[in-house]
Amino acid sequence: MTRSTTTIPFHDLTFVDDIPKLRDVDARLQKFLRTIRRQKQDEGHAAGKISEDDLVSSYELIMDSDRARIKRRAMRYVERLSSSTGMSHLSEENRAKLTPLRGGLPVTRVTSEHEADEIAAALHAEMPWMAPATEAVWHGLRASAREDLPGVRFTPLVLNGPPGIGKSFWARRLAHHLEVPATKIDATGEPASFALTGSQRGWGSAHAGKLVNTVLNSRHGGPLVIIDEIEKADEVQSNKGTRHTLTDALLPLLERMTAATWECPFFQVKMDMSWVNWVMTANSRQGLPEPFQSRCVVLDLPDLTTGQLRDFAMNEAARRGLPEPATDALAAIFETDALSNRRLSLRTVARMLDRAEALAKHPVLH
Structure with a gap:
């Protein structure tokens, strides 16, 4: 099904195409003045104060001096509108x-x-072992519906748990079911605060961040932002010596009130980011500042059991439409000791599924 949407203002900008043309303002003011003077002339004529011979045409009701004054006022009006965009x-x-x-x-x-x-x-x-995360989102979605909010909202989540249990995959599936665009940021692979919010002059390379670019590219005001391994994000330093961290950059975005008037560092324009939802992953609470944690729900998730991995593999195989021999082969792996000396993870199972799918689609050679 297609989810319902609501259009929000998102900004207080005025675009050039929305500013009236100078000639249109000029014509409107002339028409207004001509209407007033014609009305006064008609009233004077009806009262006998103006004779038939003294009546003037509509064009003559406005003199050249009037037109010059109107043009000056129209120019000032359009200039003020242009400067307040x-x-x-x-x-x-x-x-x-x-x-x-x-x-x-x-x-x-x-x-x-x-x-x-x-x-x-x-x-x-799809992922029953992620029940604590699903439940947290569920409560937020029910509250959004109950309060008849324009969009969906839930408290920012930090999914803390061992690697390979499907934290990021769960977030992507959440975006899929909500039918919202998603963007992912690896906190360890790039200057994360810049990647998220962008940078302004004073930094080595000014650019818009993934948050704004996702909004612009998808034309959607409520994407899901996924940040991986947030506890490992490093700080960055500008050319002027100013230091920034990812968690510092996130603080105003995680509070709905301040997010509603968040200013993009690159465009230097205020935008309503209060409908953006956040899912962040971590392998440890260490490295997460208290002000950041206080704005989120931090969920400690356990490792996966072999049974949970097997159930996921079977469900995913069915979703992908794998043939029965491939599904049976996957099931057999979990029923033998073939992987007993290896730590199974969702990534391992995903690779197994990808391989099985590729083999199933491979043409038969004669």
Whole structure:
């Protein structure tokens, strides 16, 4: 099914195409003045104060001096509108990049608690061992529906647990079931705070972050942001010596009130990021500052059992439509001691599924 959406303003910008043309303002003011003077002339004529011979045509009701004064006022009006667009500091190229924001953006909403139940049930059926995370989201979705919010909201999540249990995969499946765009940031593989929010002048390379780019590219105001291994994010330093960390950059975005007026460092434009939802993964609570943890629900997740991995493999094989011989071969692996000396993880099982799927689709050679 296709989820319902609501369009939110998202910004307080005025785009150039929404500013009236100078000639249109000029014509409107002339028409207004002409209407007033014609009305006064008609009233004077009706009262006998103006004779028939003294009546003037509509064109003559406005003199050249009036037209000059109107033009000056129209120019000042259009100039003031142009300077209050919120984009006067941007280049033509960067103004064009913000065009997708014109008219506001849609956010996905859950229309009923029953719909929230269906989303949670589908997610739980795929990954039952992630029940604590699914339950946290479920409560948020039900509250969003109950309060008739424009979009879906749930408390930012930190999924803390061993590697390979499917934390990131669960987040991607959540985005799938919510039907919202998702973007993923690896906190260890790049300057994470820059990757998320972007950077402004004073840094080696100014650019927009993945958060804003996801919003612009998807034309959606409520994406799901997935941040992997957030506890390992390093701090970065600007050319001027200013230090920033990913968790510092996240603090205003994780609070709904401050996120509603968050300012993009690159575009220097305020945007409503309060409908963005967050799922972050970690292998340890160490390295997570208290102010950051206080804004999230931190869930400690256990390792997977072999039985849970087997159930996932069978369900995923069915979802992918693997033939019965391939499914039987996968099941046999879990029933033997072939992997007894190796630590099984969701990544291992995913590779097994990918291999089985590739072999199943491989043409038969004669």
